[in-house]
Amino acid sequence: MKRGLAGLLVTLCLTASAQYNSEFLNFEKTGRSISLNGEYELGSNGIYNAFLNKFIVGGYIDQSLKDASGNHMKELNVLGANFNYDVAAFFGKNPRYSYLVGIKDQQIFNASYTKDFYQLAFYGNRPYLDETKNFSGSSINSLRFQELKLGFIWHKIDTTAKVGVSVSFLKGQQLFYIRAFEGSSLYTNADGTELIFNSNFVMAESDTTGISNPLRYAGVGASADIFFETPYQSRFGKSSVLTVNANNIGFLHWFDNSVQYSSDSSFHFSGYHVDNLLDLQDSTLSAINQDTIIRNTTNARKESFNVNIPTNLLIINKIIFTDRFTLSTGFRYLFNSNFKPYFFMDAEYNWTSHFSTSLHVGYGGYARLGVGLTVQYNAPGFYIKLGSNSLQGYISPKNTYGQGAFVSIAKKFRN
Amino acid sequence: MRSLFGLALCVLLLPFAACKKGASWDVDAAFPIARSHLNLSNFFGDTIFKPDAGGLLHIAFSKDIINFTMDSLVKLPDTTVALGFTAPFTSMLSPGTVLFSNNASTDRELTFNVSNGVQLNKAIVKSGYLKVEYLNTYGQPLNFNYEINSASLWGNNLHINQTIAGGSVSNPASLTRFYPLNDYVITMTGLTNTKVNTLVQSYTITTDPSGSADQLNPGQGLSVKLSFSKVVPEYVQGYFGQQDLSFGPDSSLLGLLDNFKPSNFALTQSDINFRIINEFGIELSSTISDIRSIKTSPPNVVTLNAGNLLQTINVNRAGKTNNASNPVFPWVKQIDINSSNSNLNAFLQNLPNYLGYKVQAKLNPLGNVSAGNDFAYYGHGLKVVADVDIPFEISADYFSLVNFAKIDLTSINELDNVNNCEMILQARNNYPFRAQIQGYMVDTQGQVVDSMFTWDNNTIQAAITDNANNVLHYTDTRLVAYFNQAKTQHLKQCSQVKFVTYLYLPNQPTPIRIKDSSYLDLILSANVNYHVKTK
Numbered sequence: 001m002k003r004g005l006a007g008l009l010v011t012l013c014l015t016a017s018a019q020y021n022s023e024f025l026n027f028e029k030t031g032r033s034i035s036l037n038g039e040y041e042l043g044s045n046g047i048y049n050a051f052l053n054k055f056i057v058g059g060y061i062d063q064s065l066k067d068a069s070g071n072h073m074k075e076l077n078v079l080g081a082n083f084n085y086d087v088a089a090f091f092g093k094n095p096r097y098s099y100l101v102g103i104k105d106q107q108i109f110n111a112s113y114t115k116d117f118y119q120l121a122f123y124g125n126r127p128y129l130d131e132t133k134n135f136s137g138s139s140i141n142s143l144r145f146q147e148l149k150l151g152f153i154w155h156k157i158d159t160t161a162k163v164g165v166s167v168s169f170l171k172g173q174q175l176f177y178i179r180a181f182e183g184s185s186l187y188t189n190a191d192g193t194e195l196i197f198n199s200n201f202v203m204a205e206s207d208t209t210g211i212s213n214p215l216r217y218a219g220v221g222a223s224a225d226i227f228f229e230t231p232y233q234s235r236f237g238k239s240s241v242l243t244v245n246a247n248n249i250g251f252l253h254w255f256d257n258s259v260q261y262s263s264d265s266s267f268h269f270s271g272y273h274v275d276n277l278l279d280l281q282d283s284t285l286s287a288i289n290q291d292t293i294i295r296n297t298t299n300a301r302k303e304s305f306n307v308n309i310p311t312n313l314l315i316i317n318k319i320i321f322t323d324r325f326t327l328s329t330g331f332r333y334l335f336n337s338n339f340k341p342y343f344f345m346d347a348e349y350n351w352t353s354h355f356s357t358s359l360h361v362g363y364g365g366y367a368r369l370g371v372g373l374t375v376q377y378n379a380p381g382f383y384i385k386l387g388s389n390s391l392q393g394y395i396s397p398k399n400t401y402g403q404g405a406f407v408s409i410a411k412k413f414r415n
Numbered sequence: 416m417r418s419l420f421g422l423a424l425c426v427l428l429l430p431f432a433a434c435k436k437g438a439s440w441d442v443d444a445a446f447p448i449a450r451s452h453l454n455l456s457n458f459f460g461d462t463i464f465k466p467d468a469g470g471l472l473h474i475a476f477s478k479d480i481i482n483f484t485m486d487s488l489v490k491l492p493d494t495t496v497a498l499g500f501t502a503p504f505t506s507m508l509s510p511g512t513v514l515f516s517n518n519a520s521t522d523r524e525l526t527f528n529v530s531n532g533v534q535l536n537k538a539i540v541k542s543g544y545l546k547v548e549y550l551n552t553y554g555q556p557l558n559f560n561y562e563i564n565s566a567s568l569w570g571n572n573l574h575i576n577q578t579i580a581g582g583s584v585s586n587p588a589s590l591t592r593f594y595p596l597n598d599y600v601i602t603m604t605g606l607t608n609t610k611v612n613t614l615v616q617s618y619t620i621t622t623d624p625s626g627s628a629d630q631l632n633p634g635q636g637l638s639v640k641l642s643f644s645k646v647v648p649e650y651v652q653g654y655f656g657q658q659d660l661s662f663g664p665d666s667s668l669l670g671l672l673d674n675f676k677p678s679n680f681a682l683t684q685s686d687i688n689f690r691i692i693n694e695f696g697i698e699l700s701s702t703i704s705d706i707r708s709i710k711t712s713p714p715n716v717v718t719l720n721a722g723n724l725l726q727t728i729n730v731n732r733a734g735k736t737n738n739a740s741n742p743v744f745p746w747v748k749q750i751d752i753n754s755s756n757s758n759l760n761a762f763l764q765n766l767p768n769y770l771g772y773k774v775q776a777k778l779n780p781l782g783n784v785s786a787g788n789d790f791a792y793y794g795h796g797l798k799v800v801a802d803v804d805i806p807f808e809i810s811a812d813y814f815s816l817v818n819f820a821k822i823d824l825t826s827i828n829e830l831d832n833v834n835n836c837e838m839i840l841q842a843r844n845n846y847p848f849r850a851q852i853q854g855y856m857v858d859t860q861g862q863v864v865d866s867m868f869t870w871d872n873n874t875i876q877a878a879i880t881d882n883a884n885n886v887l888h889y890t891d892t893r894l895v896a897y898f899n900q901a902k903t904q905h906l907k908q909c910s911q912v913k914f915v916t917y918l919y920l921p922n923q924p925t926p927i928r929i930k931d932s933s934y935l936d937l938i939l940s941a942n943v944n945y946h947v948k949t950k
Contacts, residue, residue, distance in 0.1 A: 122440055
C-alpha cells in the first residue's frame with residue numbers, strides 16, 4: 001500500500017489533459033485518427049464515495065455509512081454524474097484543416113438535495129416526528145441522448161493555433177426532471193398519525209414507452225461544440241498555450257407524449273377514512289394507489305417542451321516549462337446544472353517521447369477536492385490515455401467525495 | 416490494438432455494469448393508515464339502529480311475513496277456442512260472398528275457466544296476446560272479420576280483419592298472427608250482462624273481393640284457432656268467493672345480528688307491531704299463529720305467547736283512490752305485541768335467525784256482500800309485516816362479535832421488504848363497554864395462520880360510567896401489534912382477517928343504554944422498518 005502511495009505521489013508531478021467530454025482536446029496528440037473515448041464522473045459534495053459506491057457496485061448502506069455523510073452535510077448539497085462514450089474520427093487531406101465525424105451517447109445526471117431530504121430518504125420520517133423536513137431547492141435532472149456529430153478543426157490558422165467547430169443532431173432518449181421550490185416540505189406529527197405534505201414543484205418526464213430502447217425517439221435537438229487553442233509567450237516557461245472549449249451548446253425538444261406535472265398545494269393525510277369495517281378492501285386499500293395519488297395531487301398534462309442541455313465550458317492555460325514538464329491550470333463549469341465552478345491544475349511529465357503521466361488536483365464540481373492521475377502512451381500509430389481526476393474516491397472512499405475515470409484509444413491515420 | 420480497446424471498455428464500463436446489483440438500506444417510516452368514527456351499526460354491519468327522541472338507540476326493522484298478491488289470488492288461464500266454417504255441400508262462389516256469420520250461432524260467447532270459483536265481471540289487461548292460427552282449404556282467398564265486442568281500448572272494440580290466401584284440403588294455406596291485448600278493458604258479463612267470466616265475440620267469413628269465382632266443395636272452408644295466452648290482468652272485479660287461504664307453517668330468514676353472541680343476555684323491553692295490510696277489495700278474517708323464534712346454533716325455539724291477540728282478526732276491504740298511479744287505499748289492521756302482553760322479551764332474547772309463522776285467512780266470510788264488486792289490482796295484495804323495535808337498553812356479561820374483513824395482502828410484494836413493523840391502534844371509546852379484540856389472519860384456504868395482537872395488549876378500555884352505567888367521559892387506549900419478519904410473511908398469506916371482539920359490559924346486571932351519541936374513534940397507524948432496494 002505504501003509503495004502504491006509513493007508511486008502515486010511521484011506521478012502527482014505529472015500531467016495530462018483529461019477527457020472533459022470533448023473530442024477536440026486530444027487532437028494535439030492524435031492528429032487525424034479514429035478514436036474510442038469514454039468517461040464517467042460521479043460525485044457529491046455531501047455524500048462520501050463509500051456511500052455512492054453502493055449505488056454502483058451494490059450493497060447495504062448501514063447506519064455508519066449514512067451517519068458519516070449525514071453528519072458533515074450542508075443544508076443544500078449537489079450530486080452529479082456524467083457518463084458518455086463516443087467514436088470519433090478526424091480525417092482529411094488538407095494540411096490546414098481536418099474534418100470530424102462522430103457518434104456519442106451521453107447520460108447526464110445532476111441533483112440538488114437538502115439535508116432534510118437526505119435524512120428522510122435514508123433514515124425515514126420516524127426519527128423526525130413533530131418536525132418539518134424541508135425539500136426546497138431539491139432537484140433532479142436526468143438526461144440521456146445520442147448525437148451524430150459533424151465538424152472540422154482548423155489546425156493551421158497561423159503556425160500553431162487551432163479552431164474547431166462541430167454541430168450535432170441530437171436524439172433524445174430519456175428525460176426526468178423535478179424541482180422543488182420554496183415551501184416544499186413534509187411534516188409528521190408527534191405520533192405519526194398525520195402527514196402534511198406541502199408540494200410546490202414542477203416535474204417533467206419524457207415518453208416512457210420503450211424507455212430502455214436506445215433506438216427510440218422521445219425527442220430531437222441540436223448542439224454545437226467550439227474549440228479554440230492558441231500558443232502565446234508568457235513570463236513563465238518556454239511557451240504557453242491557452243485552450244477554450246465549449247461543448248453541448250444546444251437544446252432538446254421532447255415530443256407530445258412527454259408529461260409535465262406541477263403542484264402547489266398542501267396535502268393533509270391522516271389515514272383513509274373507513275366507513276365500513278367489513279369491507280376494508282374496497283374502502284381503504286384500493287385508495288392506496290400510486291397512480292391515483294399522483295393524479296390527484298398533480299396537474300399532469302401531456303405536451304411537448306424544450307430543455308437546454310448542460311453546456312460544458314473548459315478553459316486551460318498550459319505552461320511548457322521544459323520538453324518534459326508542462327503545468328496546466330484550468331477552469332470548468334457546466335451551465336444549466338448544479339455543477340460548482342471547478343478549478344484544477346495538471347502537471348504532466350514526459351518520461352519518454354511516447355510515454356507520459358500527469359497528476360491532477362482540482363476543487364469544485366459535484367464533489368470537493370479531486371486528485372487524479374493520467375497515463376498516456378502516444379506511439380506513432382496509436383494513442384492511448386487512461387486516467388482519473390478523482391482517484392481519491394478509490395483510495396479512501398469513506399472519507400472522500402467524487403470519483404471518475406476516462407479512457408481514449410486512437411488509431412492514427414497516415415498523413 | 417483490439418485487446419486494448421476491449422481493456423479500455425472493461426475499465427470504463429465496469430462500475431456501471433455492476434450497478435445492476437443495487438443498493439439497499441433501512442428506513443424507519445411512520446405513517447397513518449386509516450381512521451374511523453364508528454357507531455354501533457359499524458360493529459354489526461347493519462343499518463337497523465334508529466334513535467328515539469331521547470337519543471336512545473333502538474334496533475328497529477320490519478320483516479315481511481307474507482306478501483300475497485293478485486296474481487296468486489286470480490289467474491286467467493290460457494284459453495283456446497276453435498272457430499270457422501266447413502262447406503257441407505258444393506256451391507259456386509263469386510268474390511265478396513258471405514260464407515258464414517256467427518250472428519245466430521252458439522259461439523257468440525266465450526267463457527274462461529277461472530280457478531278458485533272466482534266470478535269476474537270486468538278485467539283490464541296488463542299484458543298478454545291473442546294468437547290466431549288460420550287454415551284455408553278453399554281454392555280462393557278468404558276474409559276473416561273478427562271482433563271481441565266486450566273488449567275495448569279507448570272506445571274501440573278489438574277487431575281483426577285478415578285475408579288468408581287460397582289453398583286446398585290437401586295443402587291448406589296457413590297463417591298465424593299475434594295481436595296484443597295490453598290495456599284492453601274486458602267486460603265479462605256475456606250477451607245478457609248477467610253472466611260471469613264470459614266475453615262476447617262475432618265474426619264473418621267471406622270470399623275475398625280480390626279472388627275469382629270458384630267452386631266450394633264439401634270439406635273446404637276456413638278453420639281458425641284463437642288462443643288467449645299469458646294474459647296478466649292489471650285489474651279484476653267480481654266476486655272472489657269464500658276462499659280459504661293458508662300460509663305456512665313457514666319461516667322467514669331474519670339475518671339479524673348473526674355475528675352477535677351474548678352471554679346472559681337480557682332485554683329490558685321490546686315490541687313487535689304486526690301490521691295486516693289489505694289492498695284487496697275483499698273482506699277477510701285472518702289468524703296469525705305459530706309465531707316462533709328459531710335459533711339454529713345452538714338450536715332453540717321459543718314460541719310467542721300473545722293470548723288471543725292474533726286470533727280471528729277481521730280485516731275490512733281496501734278502497735279505491737281513483738288515482739291510476741296509486742289506485743288502492745289499503746285497510747290496515749295493527750296488533751301490538753310487547754313485553755307486557757306477551758313473552759316477547761324471552762322470544763327475542765333467543766336471538767332468532769328465523770321467524771316461524773302460520774297465517775290463515777278466509778275471504779268474504781259473510782259472502783258476496785259487495786254484489787260482485789270485489790276487486791284486486793296488479794302488484795297489490797295482502798301483506799303481513801312485523802315491525803320489530805328493541806330499545807338498546809340491555810344487560811349481558813359480554814357480547815362476542817365475529818366479523819370477516821376482506822384484506823387480500825397476498826399480492827403486496829412490498830411486505831417482503833418489511834423488516835419489522837408496529838401497527839398502532841389508538842382508540843377513543845365513548846361506549847360503556849370495554850372491547851377485547853383479536854384479528855386472525857386467514858389464508859386463502861380458510862386456515863388461521865397467525866394473530867395480530869398479543870393477549871396482554873388487546874383491550875380497548877370502556878368509557879368512564881356511573882353506577883347506573885351512564886357514560887361520564889370517554890377513555891383513550893393505545894394498542895400495539897408487533898410484526899416481525901415471520902409475522903409479516905404470515906400477513907402476506909392473508910386473504911381476510913377474522914376479527915373476534917368481546918364487548919364486556921360493566922356493573923351487570925344493571926342495563927346499559929347505548930345512545931345515538933355514543934362513538935368509538937379509531938386511528939390506525941404504522942411504524943415500519945423497511946428495507947429499501949434499488950434495482
